[in-house]
Amino acid sequence: MKFLDEAKVYIRSGDGGNGCVAFRREKFIEFGGPSGGNGGRGGNVIIEVADGLNTLIDYRYQQHFKAQKGENGSGSDRHGANGKSIVLKVPLGTQIFDEDRETLIHDFTDVGEKFVLSEGGNGGFGNAHFKSSTNRAPRNANPGQPGEERWIWLRLKLIADAGLVGLPNAGKSTFLSKVSAAKPKIADYPFTTLHPQLGVVNADGREFVLADIPGLIEGAHEGTGLGDRFLGHVERCRVLLHLVDATCEHAGKAYKTVRKELDAYGGLLTDKIEIVALNKIDAVEPDELKKQKDRLKRAAKKTPLLMSGATGEGVKEALRALVDVIGEAPVSAKAKSTAEAEPWSA
Incomplete structure (x- = not known):
């Protein structure tokens, strides 16, 4: 296995799903009211230390990693599913630096250690969320928040005695x-x-x-x-x-x-x-x-x-x-x- 101790990686967390504008429509129910569900939360980007790895060679061949987007809300008060997080496996002793290669974000020193590098965007509220005593039929919903994107450097420092x-x-x-x-x-x-x-x-x-x-x-x-x-x-x-x-x-x-x-x-x-x-x-x-x-x-x-x-x-x-x-x-x-x-x- 070829040894690689430095890699540049692009990561993006998932966008939040959009909220939905919907109303309950049923026979014999004159004022069904709002029923738009909330959007799901976007997936996170997680870095995890895996035992048995001693190189960053995997990131020579794939540099772009994107977490899943949250699902949109829908009618009948159905909320969107959360997006799946993406996990990047790194060897023990890896350090995460910002794109400037100087700002240290995190230093991994234990096997199994996890670090959430970018959190997914929150899902938007559906119109059912905005119902109040004075606004019984809101016609507005929130879009989901965008996820975070950035370039990072992974740098491996072997741990030896x-x-x-x-x-x-x-x-x-x-x-x-x-x-x-x-x-x-x-x-x-x-x-x-x-x-x-x-x-x-x-x-x-x-x-x-x-x-x-x-x-x-x-x-x-x-x-x-x-x-x-x-x-x-x-x-x-x-x-x-x-x-x-x-x-x-x-x-x-x-x-x-x-x-x-x-x-x-x-x-x-x-x-x-x-x-x-x-x-x-x-x-x-x-x-x-x-x-x-x-x-x-x-x-x-x-x-x-x-x-x-x-x-x-x-x-x-x-x-x-x-x-x-x-x-x-x-x-x-x-x-x-x-x-x-x-x-x-x-």
């Missing part, structure tokens, strides 16, 4: 595939990962969800490379695991490049707890590894973990560091409902 960040080709996908049942594409070139990936990790008997996003490069906040829009998927994480490639030219500069992009993005990402790890230590000589470790330590102002996603060296320590921050209660309910995790073993 820990997020992987780093430059392209830093070994993030290899790490995810090693510690979870996820099977991301892995190759020896930058931007192998084009879409965010989720994996369920089982470490020391505790499960949590780990998110892998496409790599960041210098200028990502200005749209360079794949940009920084995927950083929204790690906004909800409690902790970030920052992987730095030990085979790069300068580990300290690589670390600072990513931190600069996190700071430019905002979203309090720079305030999150960060665990720094020097990856691919199996691919460098001991002398070079010591230099890179010292450079990274000076840049990050903390001692980095040493690990290799390919051989598994140091992976267990990195997972334990993540678990210590996440604690007993993961923020993501998907830890149980996504794919079943397999315990990691060295």
